[in-house]
Amino acid sequence: MSTPSHGTRLDPWFDSYAERAHGMRSSEIRALFAVASRPEVVSLAGGMPNLSSLPMDHIAEISARLLRDRGTRALQYGSGQGEVETREAILDVMQYDSIRVHPDDVVVTTGSQQALDLVTEIFIDPGDVIVAEAPSYVGALGVFRAYQADVVHTPMDDDGLIPEELDATLTRLKSEGRRVKLLYTVPNYHNPAGVTLSLERRPQIVEICRKHHVLILEDNPYGLLGFHSDPMPALKSFDPDGVIYLGSFSKMFGPGYRIGWAAAPHAVREKLVLASESAILCPSQLGQLSIVEYLNTWDWYGQVKQYRGEYRTRAEAMMSALSEYLPMCEWTKPEGGFYTWVTLPDGLDAKAMLPRAVKNLVAYVSGTAFYTDGQGGDHMRLSFCYPTPEAIREGVRRLSQVVRSELETVELFGTNIRPDAEAPPREGGNGRIDTPTPDQV
Amino acid sequence: MSTPSHGTRLDPWFDSYAERAHGMRSSEIRALFAVASRPEVVSLAGGMPNLSSLPMDHIAEISARLLRDRGTRALQYGSGQGEVETREAILDVMQYDSIRVHPDDVVVTTGSQQALDLVTEIFIDPGDVIVAEAPSYVGALGVFRAYQADVVHTPMDDDGLIPEELDATLTRLKSEGRRVKLLYTVPNYHNPAGVTLSLERRPQIVEICRKHHVLILEDNPYGLLGFHSDPMPALKSFDPDGVIYLGSFSKMFGPGYRIGWAAAPHAVREKLVLASESAILCPSQLGQLSIVEYLNTWDWYGQVKQYRGEYRTRAEAMMSALSEYLPMCEWTKPEGGFYTWVTLPDGLDAKAMLPRAVKNLVAYVSGTAFYTDGQGGDHMRLSFCYPTPEAIREGVRRLSQVVRSELETVELFGTNIRPDAEAPPREGGNGRIDTPTPDQV
Numbered sequence A, B: 001m002s003t004p005s006h007g008t009r010l011d012p013w014f015d016s017y018a019e020r021a022h023g024m025r026s027s028e029i030r031a032l033f034a035v036a037s038r039p040e041v042v043s044l045a046g047g048m049p050n051l052s053s054l055p056m057d058h059i060a061e062i063s064a065r066l067l068r069d070r071g072t073r074a075l076q077y078g079s080g081q082g083e084v085e086t087r088e089a090i091l092d093v094m095q096y097d098s099i100r101v102h103p104d105d106v107v108v109t110t111g112s113q114q115a116l117d118l119v120t121e122i123f124i125d126p127g128d129v130i131v132a133e134a135p136s137y138v139g140a141l142g143v144f145r146a147y148q149a150d151v152v153h154t155p156m157d158d159d160g161l162i163p164e165e166l167d168a169t170l171t172r173l174k175s176e177g178r179r180v181k182l183l184y185t186v187p188n189y190h191n192p193a194g195v196t197l198s199l200e201r202r203p204q205i206v207e208i209c210r211k212h213h214v215l216i217l218e219d220n221p222y223g224l225l226g227f228h229s230d231p232m233p234a235l236k237s238f239d240p241d242g243v244i245y246l247g248s249f250s251k252m253f254g255p256g257y258r259i260g261w262a263a264a265p266h267a268v269r270e271k272l273v274l275a276s277e278s279a280i281l282c283p284s285q286l287g288q289l290s291i292v293e294y295l296n297t298w299d300w301y302g303q304v305k306q307y308r309g310e311y312r313t314r315a316e317a318m319m320s321a322l323s324e325y326l327p328m329c330e331w332t333k334p335e336g337g338f339y340t341w342v343t344l345p346d347g348l349d350a351k352a353m354l355p356r357a358v359k360n361l362v363a364y365v366s367g368t369a370f371y372t373d374g375q376g377g378d379h380m381r382l383s384f385c386y387p388t389p390e391a392i393r394e395g396v397r398r399l400s401q402v403v404r405s406e407l408e409t410v411e412l413f414g415t416n417i418r419p420d421a422e423a424p425p426r427e428g429g430n431g432r433i434d435t436p437t438p439d440q441v
Helices: A028-036 A056-074 A084-097 A111-123 A138-146 A163-175 A201-211 A266-280 A285-297 A300-325 A350-359 A389-413 B028-036 B056-074 B084-097 B111-123 B138-146 B163-175 B201-211 B266-280 B285-297 B300-325 B350-359 B389-413
Strands: A106-109 A129-134 A150-157 A180-185 A215-219 A243-248 A260-263 A339-343 A379-383 B106-109 B129-134 B150-157 B180-185 B215-219 B243-248 B260-263 B339-343 B379-383
Touching: A056 A285, A056 B056, A084 A106, A084 A243, A084 A260, A084 A285, A106 A111, A106 A266, A111 A138, A111 A180, A111 A215, A111 A243, A111 A260, A111 A266, A111 B266, A129 A138, A129 A163, A138 A150, A138 B266, A150 A163, A163 A180, A163 A201, A180 A201, A201 A215, A266 B111, A266 B138, A285 B285, A300 A339, A300 A389, A350 A389, B056 B285, B084 B106, B084 B243, B084 B260, B084 B285, B106 B111, B106 B266, B111 B138, B111 B180, B111 B215, B111 B243, B111 B260, B111 B266, B129 B138, B129 B163, B138 B150, B150 B163, B163 B180, B163 B201, B180 B201, B201 B215, B300 B339, B300 B389, B350 B389
Parallel strands: A129 A150, A129 A180, A180 A215, A215 A243, B129 B150, B129 B180, B180 B215, B215 B243
Antiparallel strands: A106 A260, A243 A260, A339 A379, B106 B260, B243 B260, B339 B379
């Protein structure tokens, strides 16, 4: 895949880039992930949903019918905001989050990633502050960096965002004269932390943001994938005008369509549509109509329940393997979603350890990817969404060999030895973060 | 559809927008186009391709097979750069433009509109200059505005960009200390002008840009749609390192997949991939694999020739109708593509006339949409791609009634009376341009 940039000698346009582009370069992590994608490596790094239980014959049939009966519409340009029938179908999906809005307030996007990009584009001037959980979704941090936002992390515990800490963070930033534009949060089955914001805290978070006049950006790709339960009410349900809600068909159906959405306050929605038309003209008509057909002709919520069972089985395999092989670590106990967040023993550095893990045929994402301020070296994100339970178990076993070997090194030398002696102990602290690859997010 | 923004009273987040978002608002034009999309109106405004000759049964069959046989891949995330097989298929398509590059240098995007957005994102700081044809594609001007570029127009004649004028423009800008980052050009069957850059001028344009160290952004959605001939060599073929080439499947196949691409110098390609991953993670896997299947299982170039015949018939209908009904106007004679550029008689204003045209059940795009500096009021863009030849003829007839009525008004009062006396005679001159709707571009 990508190789690092080599400067002016090999790039005749080096002097022409915009300010914002100079921070864009391939990280070491990317090169490593090219290796990590080999089949002999167990990847506990990726965020790819497991699609094997989808009713492919039915999907093939409705897709063929769509193209035969309405092909000239399915393959044509459409509305920049997305088709009315897509937006109405999205309202049905959001009912499970207790969200009740008008289809006019929904904007269909190229995955919810594009919605993240559009919201950041319309709200963030360079230097504006976005408050985000510590840790935060790496793909959101990449977008925020592209628009030159300053991200300030605020802590979580096992019940998600801590209201008092958020209030203190916002109060402090205000007293420093900083302009806080957004709170970015993943309330359900957090990526990467695996925790969920408690029901009790939800109205508190909304109220704190209202008090400080901070718009909430609620990102909810995993909400339907609770192992044991339907979703709790979204933040959006407590204050429709104070929250932009992002949803996605990627995890509850399939990401290959690239269809997500934003449900936004009315005036904001208008700007989102204009920005999206500028960026892509319109979302894929084929993707939209295919999804509407699926929702209308299949027990899609039954399929969601099937997914829940599969991910629960995989999460249980990971929890049990962690207990058996990595008792020297701590980890969160997710009630849904794709991830657990592992704390390494003192002295170990997840980023420094990663090349040795990949050499031992297991991959994860270093915790450093999920912060903008250099934290996270003592954490790893492990995902259980894609590999089989057996592969998860084997992956954790391989990981334990690496952790034990690192611990021996620490005992001998007082710290673990880095593979590249010239590199600083941790990336970050300079505003740079690792760029995610699509199979990492 | 959209309604104008009403300020703080109705938008609680009015004070939170980024600088770049304050220029984003729905134009009067958009409201008008909601009316113009009614079935009784003949729209000579849209840029929608005519898809009725596509082999829908075959497309339905290969789509169903793809989902049945490779569904878990087609509906999964993919590479941020696009799949290797898509990029190899794109090389086959670009052969017709005499472009020979490596698949590594191709980035697959959500339509070529996203490629336009990404290139602008990585090269343009606010205030940088982009030189563009006078007139230019409205969707590109919208992107350039979103990134706060200054667009400087340079003239064309019936053979496209005029090399001497381009050289003079670049020399003048340099002497003024302006930073020119890009030349944006649509060399084939120009949107909106309908002209094509001559073979003789192509190496001259490339040489002038090389001399001034200006990167060329060559946008070529219509190149395969010449009425009588295969494409001339692309600018990219003369200097692969000096040109970013944008291509699209939207006009040679169908826009509903939302798949386009950029072929860029190697180092630039790397940044495009990083920017695209930040914006959308990856392009639609389903769209990509469907297109590859189509290219591999159908005589797609035969289909392109079929399209050429259909658009030639429609262009001939328009030329003949213009001669019959609008002899008081002038217009360009396109050799391919979707558009002709009409010059109105002295004293007529295309933008002021548009509401009256829509009232007379015919729509076009005012020339003002295609400039950033307030020019264009004496022009209309007429498209012949979508309506039937009979509808085109009827549309031009209705348009002639409006033009004649306007001319009578001019003769009586010395100018045409505007529908809204408070509005300035032309939008523009203040950096604002009309925002395009998807069916307008």
